[in-house]
Amino acid sequence: MKARNANTLAALGLALSLSVSPLATAAVQPLDRVVAVVNDEAIMSSDLDQRVSQVRQQMQSRNIGMPDQGELRDQVLSRMITEQIELQMAERANLSVSDSDLNQAMRGVAQRNNMTLEQFVDRVEQEGMSYAQVREQVRRELLITQVQQRSVASQVNISDREVDQYLKQAGSNANVQYHLAHILIAVPQAPTPQQAEAARKKAEQLRQAITSGQAKFQEVAAAQSDGPQALDGGDLGWRSGAEMPSIFDDVVPRLEKGEVSEPIRSPSGYHLITLLDKRGGGNADQQREQIRRTLFQRKVNEELEAWTQEIRASAYVDNRLKQDDGTAP
Structure with a gap:
């Protein structure tokens, strides 16, 4: 790790x-x-x-x-x-x-x-x-x-089939890297419909404040995000497609620089993503071991998020x- x-x-x-x-x-x-x-x-x-x-x-x-x-x-x-x-x-x-x-x-x-x-x-x-x-x-x-x-x-393993599948899906975007920032509005484990809806509304309100110019993404992340990067302004750093959480796969490649996504639902809550910058592209001939490492880290990050919620819920x-x-x- x-x-x-x-x-x-x-x-x-x-x-x-x-x-x-x-x-x-x-x-x-x-x-x-x-x-x-x-x-x-x-x-x-x-x-x-x-x-x-x-x-x-x-x-x-x-x-x-x-x-x-x-x-x-x-x-x-x-x-x-x-x-x-x-x-x-x-x-x-x-x-x-x-x-x-x-x-x-x-x-x-x-x-x-x-x-x-x-x-x-x-x-x-x-x-x-x-x-x-x-x-x-x-x-x-x-x-x-x-x-x-x-x-x-x-507990995490990456199979050859997963590497093959990623390369097939990524195509010419296999080597694109994205600089992302992230806001998470968490929901408890097994949330009630009311709790889930409250989190969705809060995420939408924060997005509206950012897109209307009333607030900056970094400041909202630092004040409101439940994600581990909150105090870094939500900054996720540079990530290839394989290093992003899988729930972002269909969203991030379509974002324009500075654009903020609609709320994205995951078991942890609702996510807002903004694209800070983008680089690379056009070179899908990456070494399989590098792809395996990035897929491994993505899966670890996803599992770690759920695990953190579990240990918080089980502790006094x-x-x-x-x-x-x-x-x-």
């Missing part, structure tokens, strides 16, 4: 515990409070504050419009809850990350940011974090990747931030 900590320092963000020394009582300190309970573990307001700060830096560096404070905190906490469930699964499975694997991963992070490890350490400190904190973030990312590998990727989650209407503590 692709590592999820591939691009920027800020993308490494996992919840970090903040400790307050009991001896530092010279000034009155506001009490920390629980903003969510995940099974038998708590996420504290201080954890959420630090993560929100990291996400803000990331969004600003990418020029993504900032949601209001309540929406941003809701989005960040939702991601932290999912991560906490995955880390608990890793603990139950006795998974671990060796020092050598962690050191290799840190060198890889530095290289992907076009830095030496020493330069990377300096940048971390300039952004107000310690190298030890970043190492812990990466360690947790690696644990989550192991959980996803064991639970999802290890008490989101206390929503009880406070999303306001800051």
